[in-house]
Amino acid sequence: MAYYWFKAFHLIGVVVWFAGLFYLVRLFVYHAEAYQEPEPARTILKKQYELMEKRLYNIITTPGMLVTVAMAIGLISTEPEILKSSWLHIKLGLVLLLIGYHHYCKRIMKQLAKDECKWTGQQFRALNEAPTIMLVLIVLLAVFKNNLPLDLTTWLIVALVIAMVASIQLYAKKRRKDKEKLAQSELQPELASTSVE
Numbered sequence: 699m700a701y702y703w704f705k706a707f708h709l710i711g712v713v714v715w716f717a718g719l720f721y722l723v724r725l726f727v728y729h730a731e732a733y734q735e736p737e738p739a740r741t742i743l744k745k746q747y748e749l750m751e752k753r754l755y756n757i758i759t760t761p762g763m764l765v766t767v768a769m770a771i772g773l774i775s776t777e778p779e780i781l782k783s784s785w786l787h788i789k790l791g792l793v794l795l796l797i798g799y800h801h802y803c804k805r806i807m808k809q810l811a812k813d814e815c816k817w818t819g820q821q822f823r824a825l826n827e828a829p830t831i832m833l834v835l836i837v838l839l840a841v842f843k844n845n846l847p848l849d850l851t852t853w854l855i856v857a858l859v860i861a862m863v864a865s866i867q868l869y870a871k872k873r874r875k876d877k878e879k880l881a882q883s884e885l886q887p888e889l890a891s892t893s894v895e
């Protein structure tokens with residue numbers, strides 16, 4: 699019975715951890731874009747994002763990671779023979795990468811707070827695809843274990859996931875371009891009136 703409790707809370711931890719990781723980097727996108735705003739909006743937005751990032755990291759993301767890992771230790775301690783499975787070794791390698799990504803986000807957070815981060819909103823959007831890939835790979839390994847199929851269905855699903863990620867990026871790009879066009883068209887009448895004066 700303990701095994702099921704550990705597994706249930708392991709999965710709850712995973713959901714919380716990933717919710718935190720995804721939202722944190724989305725906040726980095728807004729934070730980086732706030733640099734283009736005029737004052738005083740820039741300073742107000744930067745302070746607000748800094749606070750939101752700190753709270754999200756400390757109250758959601760890091761506890762999510764700790765619950766996931768603690769419950770995983772519980773799972774392994776109730777069934778130690780699982781440690782011999784090769785799928786778990788690969789999964790542990792991917793989880794180590796994920797923990798590295800988690801700490802890298804903390805570094806970016808500190809750089810943003812000190813105005814030392816040179817990343818653009820677009821670069822943060824691309825960075826946010828990294829946990830998506832790790833999530834897909836880790837869940838596939840956890841579910842299929844040593845029997846991960848490499849048949850046509852699997853490749854079709856992989857292609858579908860890639861197409862979904864690409865279309866989200868393209869849609870975001872289109873929205874940004876539309877916004878820029880709108881801002882320019884709002885600015886042009888002002889320019890025209892200043893040149894007449």
Ligand code: HEM
Nearest residue numbers: 708712766767770771773774780793832833836837840841
């Ligand atoms: C320290 C890191 C981790 C360890 C040692 C670990 C270990 C384990 C173990 C031993 C199980 C039980 C497998 C079974 O009952 O068959 C499990 C289940 C699971 N883990 Fe993890 N895990 C870790 C992190 C993660 C992460 C980061 C994710 C998601 C991205 C994840 C997703 C899952 C899923 C979906 C299951 C349920 C699989 C099933 O019942 O079929 N795990 N994990």
